[in-house]
Amino acid sequence: MKELQESINFIEHIIEEDLANGFPKEKLRFRFPPEPNGYLHIGHAASICLNFGLGEKYNAPVNLRFDDTNPAKEEQEYVDAIKNDIAWLGFKWANECYASDYFQQLYDWAVDLIKVGKAYVDQQSSEEIASQKGTPTSPGTDSPFRNRPIGESLDLFERMKNGEFPAGSYVLRAKVDMSSPNMHMRDPILYRVIHAHHHRTGGDWCVYPMYDWAHGESDYIEQVSHSLCTLEFKAHRELYDWYLDQIWDPKLLRPKQREFARRNLSYTVMSKRKLLELVQKNIVASWDDPRMPTISGLRRRGYTPTSIRKFSDLAGIAKRDNVTDVSLLEFCIREDLNKTATRVMAVLNPVKLVITNYPEGQSETLHLENNPEEPNSGTHEVPFSRELYIEREDFKEDGGKNFFRLSLGNEVRLKSAYIIKGESVVKDDAGKIQEIHCTYDPDSRSGSGTAASERKVKGTLHWVSIPHAIKAEVREYDRLFLDEAPDAHEDKSFLEFVNPDSLNVIKEAYLEPYLSHATLADKFQFQRLGYFTLDPDSKDGQLVFNKTVGLRDTWAKQSTKTPTQNQTKSKPTNQQQGQRKALNEIQQIGKKLTNLSGDKLETAIKSIKEFSQEVTYEELEPLFNTAAKKVGTRIAVMLALGVLLEKGQDKTQVVIDFIEAGKADGNDILRTEAEKLI
C-alpha cells in the first residue's frame, strides 16, 4: 500500500539530510530576524510560517531576533508592531532577542580580529572605498590603509567607539580578499561610526556593526542551527562562513545559512521601501490600510491568522522567482470564513420594496440561521415588516430566462421569510425605480413547515426591514494595482499602475439591527455579498464595515462577458504565441503527435502543414538531426518538408537521406509520411 506522504520543501529536505547524517534533533533551532524599520507583510509571513512551522514540526525553539544594527532607520514602534503581528498569527517565540544585545560581544570579537591582523581601520571616504572595490567583472585594489599597524587600528577603533570621530570618518574593515569574484569578500566593512539614538542602547555606542558581521555571529551566539533567509543573501553566504571561521569554537554548533525565494503576490508590491512610499505619498491611508499587503492591513481587512497560515502553506517554499496569484489568498480566506462567519443581511445599494398585502404597521420576528455550515451555531432574530430594502440589482422589470431574481410577475423567496411576487413599480420622472410593489404568500413563511413554505422558487434575496434597519458605512476594496506585477517594469514606476478605484465607500448601507452589537473580533457574511468585518474607525452608533472579500460569483462572471482579470492575464500569453515562430509551433505540435490518433491526429497534421507555409528550408534543415527517439518531432519535420517540396524545394542529398531514414523508422506514421515524399 502506498502511503500518501505529504511533500516536504527543499529546506526540510536539507534538515532531514542533516538529521540523517547525525545532527542531533534536539539541537535544531531557528530564528525569524526582522529589521524593525517597517511593518511585516504577507511575504514575511512566508518566512515566519517557514521558521516557526519548522519549530513546530521538529519541536525546536524559534527565536524572534530584531536585527537592530542601524539606529538611523529603526524604531520601537516597529518592534511593537512586529511582535503584535507574529503573536496574532499564532506563533510563540522561544526568546525575544536583539542584535543590539550582542554589541559588546561583537565589539570584542572585532578587536580580536584586529589583533590577529584580519581587520583594519580605514579612513577613506565611502566614494574612495567604493571605487577601490572594483566591479563584479574586475578585481578591486587594496586600500592604502590595509596594512596599517595593528596597534594603530586598535587605537583608532577604540576612539571610534568612544565617539571621538564624526560619522563617516572611519570604518573598520575585515581583511579578506580584494580580488575575490564575490564582491562581499572585498574587505567588507565591519563597523561604521554613527551618532544616533538607538531604540534600545540609546547613546551607549558610537560604532554599529554591519549586517553581515552582526547576523551570522548572532546566529552563532543563539546557536541557531539553520539560518534561513531570502535568495538575495546567497552571495553573502561566503562571508557569513568566513566570519564564522574567525570565531567558531568547534565544541559549539555552527549555524548554516540557506536561502529561499521571497514570495510575491500578484497585483501588489512587496518591499518595505515601496510600501512606505505608498504610505508617505498618501496613496493609502496607513501601513494598516486594508488595501495593503501588510499583516496589519490584512488583519484590518478581515483576514484571519488561519487563512494567512494556510496561504503560506499552500504557496510553498522554493528557489525560483514567483508571483503567486491573489486568488489563492482569497481562496484561503473564503474557506476559513465560510466555516466561521456569522450570516447576516445587509443591503448596500437599496431600493424600496412594499408588500402591498402585508398589514400596515405590523411587524414580526423571524429567525436567521447563524451559520448553515455549523449546525450548532443557532439562530438570531431578524425583524420583518411591510416595507423592506432589497438590492437594486436584484430586480429587473423583465428579467428573462436566466435572471433568478425578482421581476414583475415572478416569484422569489425573501431569505428566511416569505415568498413574494413582483406586481408593479413606481418610477420617478427620470424613469428611475422608486419603489417595487409586490404581494406575499402568507402561508410561505420559512420554517413554518407548510407546503407553501417548501415550494421551489428560482431565487432567494436578502433584505432588511426599513423601519428596523441600522445605517452603516461600508468600504469595499479592489486590488491596489492594475498590473499583475507592478514593480516588474524596468521603464515604469510601480506608482503608474495604482488603481484609482481601489477604494469604494458606501456612506449609507442598511443592516439588520443584530449588527449594532458587532465587535472588532466578529466576522460576518453579508449574505449573498461577501465577508465583512468591523473597522476600528467605527464609533458608537457610527459603524464602519470593511469588505474582506466577495463571495464567489459565477453569475457575475457569466453576465459580464469581459472578465478583466482573465483577459489581462491571457493577453501576454497570446501575444507570445502570436509572435512565436512557425517552426516552434511545428516542433511544439510535433512533440505530441505520437500520442494522438483519429481526428486529433488529423487536426494536428493539418495545422503543421499550415505552419509549414511560413517556414524556410534553411530553418528546417537543422532539425533533420533530431534524435531518432524523438519521433514526433521527426514526423512534424517530415510533414513540413513535404510542404516545402511541393513548393519546389530541391531534393538535395541531405533531404533524401532524411526521407530514407524516415522510411526505415519503426514508427508507422513517420514511415507513411516519408513514403509519400519519395
Added chain:
RNA sequence: UGACCGAUGGUGUAACUGGCAACACGUCUGAUUUUGGUUCAGAAGAGUCUAGGUUCGAGCCCUAGUCGGUCAACCA
C-alpha cells in the same frame, strides 16, 4: 560580457538514491442547495526552456546553448 542561482499546465508547488509528471488555486460541465455561496461528481489544460548525449528507461545524470534573477550601500 565575470561569478552564483533558477527554469515543470494560466498561477504556485510535488515527483525519496533515474521507473506511467502529482497536488492546490484558477477555468469549464453537471448535480444538490431557502446564499447564482457551500458541498458533490466530472472535464479540459504541461510531456518538464532548447539541442545533443548516457541509459532498457531521463523532469531528475552529462555536454553545449537560451532565457530570467542576484551581486559593485558606511542598508538589511
